[in-house]
Structures are given as structure tokens and as C-alpha cells.
Amino acid sequence: MSSTGTVLRTAAHILNHSGLHTGPQFATADGRLDITAAIFRAVTGRTPNCFLTDEDYSLLQIRMCEPAMDAIRMLSAVLPTLPPTDPSTGTDDHIEHICHWAATPAWNGTPDKQPPTMPEVIGAILRAAQAADALTAAPHQNAA
Numbered sequence: 350m351s352s353t354g355t356v357l358r359t360a361a362h363i364l365n366h367s368g369l370h371t372g373p374q375f376a377t378a379d380g381r382l383d384i385t386a387a388i389f390r391a392v393t394g395r396t397p398n399c400f401l402t403d404e405d406y407s408l409l410q411i412r413m414c415e416p417a418m419d420a421i422r423m424l425s426a427v428l429p430t431l432p433p434t435d436p437s438t439g440t441d442d443h444i445e446h447i448c449h450w451a452a453t454p455a456w457n458g459t460p461d462k463q464p465p466t467m468p469e470v471i472g473a474i475l476r477a478a479q480a481a482d483a484l485t486a487a488p489h490q491n492a493a
Contacts (some may be wrong), residue, residue, distance in 0.1 A: 351421055352416065352480040353416070353420050353481035353485070354417045354479070354482040354485075355423065355478075356388060356391045356392055356416060356417070356419075356420040356422065356428070357388070357391075357420050357474050357475070357477050357478035357481060358474075358475065358478045359391035359401075360384070360387040360388045360390070360391040360420065360474055361471045361474040361475055361478070363382065363387045363390055363391055364382065364387045364467075364470065364471065364474070365467075365471060367380045367381055367382050367387070368380065368381035368382070368477050369381060369382070369383075369384070369433070369470060370382055370383050371383070371448075371451050371452035371464065371469055371493045372452075373404070374400060374401055374403075374404055374463075375395040375400040375401075375404070375407045375411075376396055376401050377401070377448060378401060378402035382400075383400075383418070383448060383451075384410055384424070384448070384451055384470065385421055385444050385447055386400050386411070386416050386422070387409050388415070388420045388421055389409075389410065389414055389417045391420070392414055392416045392417045392420070392456065393414065393417075399442065401416065402438055403429070404410065408444065412444070418443070420477070420481075421435065421443045421447060422443050422479075423477045423478075423480060423481045424443075424474060424477040425441070425446045425475060426441035426445065426446055426477070427446070427473060427480055428433055428450050428473065428475050430446070430450060432445070432446035432448075433445055433446060433449075450465070451464060451465060451470055452464055478491065
């Protein structure tokens with residue numbers, strides 16, 4: 350079992366317990382969390398107050414947490430769409446990808462598509478955890 354897989358499974362449990370937030374900011378006063386905030390909490394065990402009020406500082410906190418970003422990149426990789434490119438860096442914006450996938454009906458270009466349900470969100474997170482485990486599984490090395 351990989352550490353990224355463990356983080357993703359923990360994030361799935363957190364979301365199942367606290368609820369999914371898809372609006373502005375990364376968290377709500379009633380405890381609901383954005384997917385990336387749940388991943389951050391799974392790594393650090395905390396939800397910073399800035400997640401309620403300061404999107405820029407929240408993004409900085411998440412981006413500076415490498416284990417959270419590893420899990421976010423893994424989840425982004427299993428989604429059925431490609432991440433957008435961050436115009437300021439020219440790199441894939443995995444956080445934006447996940448946030449829009451969870452909240453925006455027309456993200457994939459079909460206006461009649463509904464956002465994923467909570468079971469679909471949890472399922473995607475668990476598929477990403479399984480993929481992380483599969484990628485890090487190494488065969489046992491026998492001593493010569």
C-alpha cells in the first residue's frame with residue numbers, strides 16, 4: 350500500500366464524514382470540504398482557517414504540501430478529462446482540474462452533464478488510491 354493511496358483513502362473517509370463543498374473557497378463553516386482540502390487534511394490532520402476565507406493563501410498551503418500534491422496529481426490522472434494549463438506557469442493545474450470536475454456540469458463540454466454525485470467522487474478517489482498502490486507495488490526481492 351502506497352502512502353499516496355493511504356492519503357487518498359483517508360480523504361475519501363473525510364469527505365464521506367464531513368461532506369463535499371463545491372462552492373467558493375476550500376471549506377465551509379459547517380465543515381464541508383473541497384476535494385483538495387480533504388486531501389490536505391488527510392496529510393496534515395488539520396483544516397487551516399484560510400480555507401474559509403482566502404483562496405490564494407489556501408492554494409499556497411496546498412501546493413507547498415508535497416504529499417497532498419502527489420495525491421492531487423494522482424486523482425487528476427484518473428479523471429476522464431485533462432487538466433487545464435495554468436497560464437502563469439504553463440504547467441498542468443491539477444487543483445483547478447479536480448475542483449472544476451467536482452463542481453461544474455459543463456466541464457467536459459456537455460452542458461447537460463451533471464456534476465458527479467458523492468458516490469462518484471468517492472469512487473474516483475478510491476480508484477486513484479488503487480492506481481497509486483499499483484504504481485508503487487514492487488515485487489519482493491529475494492536475497493541472492
